[in-house]
Each structure stands twice: as C-alpha cells, then as structure tokens.
Amino acid sequence: MSKKKIILGIGVVFFALAAYVYVKAFSANTKFEEDKKYVFIPTGATYEDVIKILSSEVKNIDGFKFVAEKRSYDSNVFPGRFLLKKGMGSFQIVSALRHNEPLNLSFNNQETIEKLVSRVSSQMEVDSLTLMKSLKDSVFMNQNGFNEETILAMFIPNTYEVKWNLSANDFRDKMAKEYKKFWNEERLAKAKALNMTPVQVMTLAAIVHKETVKQDERPRVAGVYLNRLKAGMPLQADPTIIFALRKKANNQDLVIKRVFEGDLRVNSPYNTYVNLGLPPGPVAMPDISAIDAVLSPENHKYIYFCASVERFGYHEFAETFNEHVAIAKKYRDWVANQGVKR
Template sequence: MYIKKILLTLVFIGLVAAAFFGYYVYTVMFKPNTAFNNETAYIYIKSTDTYTDVREQLKPLLKNIDKFDALAKRKKYVNHIKAGRYAIKNGMNNNDIINSIRSANLPIKLSFNNQDSLEKLAGRVAAQIEADSIALLNAMKNKDFLAENGFNESTALGLYIPNSYEFFWNTSAEKFTNRMLKEYNRFWNGSRKAKAKAIGLSQDEVMALASIVYEESKQPSEQPRIAGVYMNRIRIGMPLQADPTLKFAAYKLPQYQGTIIKRVLNVHKAIDSPYNTYKYVGLPPGLIAMPDISAIDAVLNFETHKYLYFAADAKRIGYHKFAKTLSQHNANAREYHKYLNAQGIMR
C-alpha cells in the first residue's frame, strides 16, 4: 500500500512536470510573442550583423525577448544569421518568427529616374538597399567593368534604364551593377537596336540625344518632335545648340557650383567644353542626365518634319513652339524672353 502511494505520487509529480514542461514549450515556441499594433513589422539584417544586432531590432517588437533567445539558441539561429529584409506579422510566435527571419528574405521594389550623375544615382540607390553610396559609386565607375561592357565614364549613366526593379535588400554594389547590365541588354532588344541602326546612331548616341530631349521637355507628347528637330540639325551638319548641354557644362565649373541657371546667356555659350553644343557640332561625348524611357523611344521613333528650331511657349509653360525658319524662331524666342523679363528672370 505504501509503495503504491509512492508510485502514485511519482506519477503525479511526473504529470505536473510534464504539464509544466509542455506549457513552457508552448510559451517558448507557440504562444504569440509580438508587441506591436501594426499588421506587419519589418527588420533589415545587414551582411555584417550578429545575433546581438538582430536581437536589438527584435527587442522592441517582442513581448518576451528571453524566451525568443531560448528558442533561437535551441534552433541554432544565433550562429546562422541571414542578411535581408524580413517580415514579422502581428500574432506570430517565436517559432514562426525564427522561420521567417531565417528563410523568408523579402524583395523590395527599387526605383530611380532623372538622376543627372552617377553620384546622385548612387545616393538614390543606397537609400533603398544595403550597399552604401561609396561602394555603389566605385562599382559604377569601375574601369574594367565599363571597358568590358563597352562603356566609359561619360556614357556610364546610360547603363541605368530608369524604372522599378525587384531586388533583395542585401544586394551588394557589384550585384547591383551586374543586374543593371542585364536589364540594359534586355531593354536594348532587337527592335530598338534595329531602329538605332536605321537612324544612323549608336546606342550611346541615342542615349546622349535622349538625355537632351528629356531635359528640353518632360512632355512625352512632344518629345518625338523635339528629337526630330535635333535629327534634322544632325543631318545638315548644324550645331545642336541645345541649352541643357550648356547648363551641364556650366555646372562643371567652380563658379556655377550650387547655382541654378534659369536663363541661358551669351556668357554660357562661350564655355569651352565638349558639351557646349553651340560651339561644337554633333552630339556631346555622353549623357547630360538620365533620360526617361519615353525620351529614348522618342529618339528611336522621332517625328519626321522640317522644323529646325523650337522655343519655350510662354502661354503653355512646359511646352514649345516650333519653327522652320530662323525669323519665325526669333519671333517665338522674343515672346518667351519677354515673359522671362516680366517674371524677373535675368539669369
């Protein structure tokens, strides 16, 4: 009888211990452990992060970080950190969280447009992925990479076709440039290459002219007409006389750093630069800004006409008036200059 009581007591203790252990396992693994109100929280784990770094990001998001630690050690996550962007959904338990941050790296939508230099592009991209702007700029300017793929520092900006792309957040600078090269080659499909050949321009020349067209007008409806003006000038050997190229050349000079040129003057036309298309015939050596896809296609599909000139339209800001003769152009230009004077814009 005495032994039976002992056995019953031991069984009871075992059941209590099992129940306690089961509850502990439940609270550690399966009990919801999130402490935020939003539907989803995101953490960004760098390639150099340790478990301590990850823990610091998780701590304000969890009710009990110690129980998370216990399971992370048990599942050996503490020694196998994976870089990336991860989602933690409200109501997740520790087991779900560890599974998410270990294997569910989420891509981001990376976008860029209208950057006028590799430096600005590097800064724009660095704000969206792990790679910093210095690493990105070094990769973008890597002479071996550029030479191997038919680019130089003047044409390098043309490699980056403005759009939205899907990337993993922890993408390195080198992986970014390699991916952009693939996107560039995909963009320049057989149809676009054939059109470039048909109009007598290389891909680099198309991009350079598209950058001018885009800086002249952000209106897709008139970009093909502006491209047609420049193609007419190229055809007859007339200087492009593109004001945006003068601004680009000026901004390279110390006296124009930090300024905004709102009105092109004769002093700008005297700048000695290969980008001065008043002084030198033909296309400049590279892009003056990142053109939109609409401007690139506008060059490839330029409007056939007899216009040789265009001037900003004072009555429709953002649009232009086109002319076949210099006298008509001068009349259009005087009308716009009168508008600038009335606005007090003298330089």
C-alpha cells in the same frame, strides 16, 4: 506511490512542459505597435548582433533566444531585410528571419551618376563610395561599352526588385543585365537605322527629356535634333549648357532657370552651341518615353524650337531661322516681363 499516480504525475509534468514550450514559442512576442515592421540585419552580423537589434522589437528576448537556439538560428544568421508582423511569436519570428524580403528600388530623374548612387545607397545596405567604385571599375565599363561620362546611360528608370543587402558588384551586374534586356532587337534595329549606338541614343534622349516634360511632344523635339545632326548643325541644346555650367561650378544643384548669351560660350565639351555632334554623355537620366521618342521620332523639317508663351510646357517649332527669331523674341519678351533673372 501507486503506478497510476506516477503516470498521472508524469503526465502533469509533460503537459506543463509542453505548455511552457508553447508559450515560449508561439505566444505574441512583438513590442512594436505598427501592423508590420522591417528589421535589417547587416552583412557579417553575428547572433549577438541580432539579439541587440531585436531587443527593441520583441517583448521577451529570452523567449526568442530559447526558440532560436532550438531551431539552430544562432549558428545560421542571415543578413537582409526581414518582415515582422505584430503579434508574431518567437517561432514565427525565427522563420521570418530566414526569409530575406526584397524591396522595390525605384529611381528616375537622376541627373548625374553621383545623384543616382546617392539615391540607391539610401535604399540599400551598400554605401555610396563602394557602389561608385564598382560602377566606375574600368574593366567593367570597357566590357560593357561605357566610360565615366556615359555610365549613367546604363540605368533605365524603373522599379526593380532587389535584395537590400545586394553587393555593389551584384547590383551593378543586375543593372547591366536590365540594360541589355531593355535594348531588345526592336530597339537595337531602330538605333541602327538612325546610325546610332544605344549610348548615343541615351545621350540624345537625355537632352529631349530635359527639353520637354510633355511626352506627346518628345518625338517632335527628337526629330528637330536628329535633323540638326543630319545637317551637320550644332544641337544648340540649352540643357547641355546648364549641365556644363553646373559641372564647371562643381555644383549639380545650382539653380539655373534661364540661359544667357554669355553662358553659350562656356568652355566645356558639353557645350553643344560650340561643339558639333552629341555631348560626351547624358546630361540626365532619360525616361523610357524620351528614349523611345528618339528611336521613333516625328518626321518633319523643323530645325528650331522655342518655349511657347500660349501653351505652357509646350514649344513652337520653325523650319527657318527667321521664323525662329520671331518666336524667340516673343518668348524673351515674356520672360523679361516675368522678372526671371537666373
């Protein structure tokens, strides 16, 4: 055989091999029809686990394995949330599995720490029991100025970028940092001027948050409660009664549309009709507008307020008890006509 033919044969083999490798590595190897799909690799997963997970997402698992092993992915598996795009080849898939995509974790209106934990764990790898244990760790709470009644105050409603596989302790520590970041010098100075700690502000803000959904009314409502605190009067806040009734029933989903006179005698430290001062902790997760309403309250002499029957969602305010009685009667009559029971 001539030297020329030998060289030509080698060239053919080389290009055939190159074509084979190219097809294995770069030809489309996704099975899903969506434009993109997230793949979740749990903490502690092995290469074999990844193969099982990907078997429903890639067309040619052997092609993926060929590239993964050539690129040493089989000995360097990463846990996390990974973005695969339709039409990716095995080479791109391996690259994608090395880039843990963060997610936007959002939470608001969580009325208890249990509900918050449930929401967070539904979006992340960590399970609710592990997360709850981490949050209620006594050393952590003591170091950061919380207890089991106030730990909810650490969470500022917002959207946070986190890794799906973030551990319970790392998530907890991140939230503690976000809390301290939120409580900047300006907010701390305002709290100090009110002679309140951040946790106390959050506790009152939770009541304000539950009393009115109208953000423009919250500074006025906050002013009422601050006036009552200064005067040594009980807050008499219905949201604390509702919280106490749910706590007593061990059912935070208990529907209570109306508070009756008998409810005001519920035996609970959260009963602000009976007990002076703030309740032991937040009765909900206040949003930022409610927190800032407490820190920058409206300056007035109002001591009472009641839901308005003319301006839905708003309230009528009064400086004297007699004024309040007249307003409250008007509201009670309206509620009775609506047939609202419990």
